[in-house]
Amino acid sequence: MPLANPIPSQHPDRHAAASPCLDCARRGHCLGGALVADSDNPPTVVRGVIAKGEHLFRVGDPADTLYVVRSGATKTYVVSSDGEEEVRGFQLANDAAGLESVCDGEYRTNAVALNRSWICKLPASAVRERVTASAAFRDRMLSSLGREFERLHGMLHRDRCAADRRVAGFLMQQLNKQNDDTAHDIELPMSRADLGRYLGLATETVSRVFTRLQNRGVLKNRGSQCRIVNRVALEALS
Amino acid sequence: MPLANPIPSQHPDRHAAASPCLDCARRGHCLGGALVADSDNPPTVVRGVIAKGEHLFRVGDPADTLYVVRSGATKTYVVSSDGEEEVRGFQLANDAAGLESVCDGEYRTNAVALNRSWICKLPASAVRERVTASAAFRDRMLSSLGREFERLHGMLHRDRCAADRRVAGFLMQQLNKQNDDTAHDIELPMSRADLGRYLGLATETVSRVFTRLQNRGVLKNRGSQCRIVNRVALEALS
């Protein structure tokens, strides 16, 4: 079954049973925090664990839940008519999977955990309702959707660039997400094959780019991590 | 100036001054119709003409208006850091330009008329407000955004296919928009160069694909029009 087991809140109080978001340290960075903020009747948000390889949802499932990754990572993907897997996005900490569930009645992608992950489940109906109930949440929601549009447009642009640029652009994007100018380590929980399917490149090409960038002294590969040695050079590429 | 001259309504009544949408024959197909429907205080919607080559808005302009194309055509585009024009979409009848104005405070693209066009201007603030005021409009809006996501995902997929598929997919998309299974004529108001910048192909490649498809008896080029001769073959390609 795709559903994760609920985890009891670490800090129970009168709110916690309904929504762990009220106590969550990152409620300022997460859609769940915005969902419960200033609500006199906070919706039921449930935390859960999900094992590597398990699915959060599949194409066609009724889209009743918006998932937010608390730790770990997931990918969303579809299987196209010719049987090829098409990776549409990766979700790391504080990212939402199934945002289109708010736009539509059923999921249009599959979502699977790339490693053991903690996730939060937000009822889609509550999200939709809160869009009308709160102008602040509406704007937050529209802003999230706007950022997703930006990401997609950026991908479209990158899809027309050379392989080096695509990878460099992806790495810069990951780096910028940690809004910390001094950050230089990037977590890459996905396989080279997944990254290739995301960027529209063959696995081998992705691999070649990484070694090329390493040889040029731009970055250093360390298993599932990647250390950016020369951020300026990387930015110039992307 | 980017703004078009207002046109007096053809059928004035007590509503028409504020919103020509109330009388509009296509209010059922257009976001403007949904905006004024069931509203006891319909917002001011203005119609206007815009000449070929004139801009509706530019990157960085305050995004206070959502444009809907009534007739004619527009394209949205950005100029990327390397000076290349990147076409992000075409808007034909009933399509909206500047949907991101509802998500954000300023336009993130430029929009220009491809030929003499009639457009309707919806105040973005009214659109945003109506999202909270009416659950029906909220769902209509979210559905529009969802379709836009679908289009972008489809483009991303196509960007990784062979040139023939990209063009075929685009043509099928245009065909399907005329929700009429027997339709076989497609209006192509954009230049081959624009189409290439939209599909991520060189102008010459687009041209070659069109002649190739014509030689195979799939379609027939007629200036800015294109007649689909063998719809099945086209669908099989895309």
Place this chain on the structure above:
DNA sequence: CGAAACATTGAACCGCATCAATCAAAGTGG
């Protein structure tokens, strides 16, 4: 009509996919 913009066709080159082999790491079971 003539000029300018756009479309088409041809030839050569290049980057990435593909096929194939090797290498490295992570489990798994005795």
Place this chain on the structure above:
DNA sequence: CCACTTTGATTGATGCGGTTCAATGTTTCG
């Protein structure tokens, strides 16, 4: 703990599709 398997990453060789450069044809519009 070590063979053995499995999975993922890397590197090499080859071919094709699309870009690029260049020339010619066609449409549009003053």
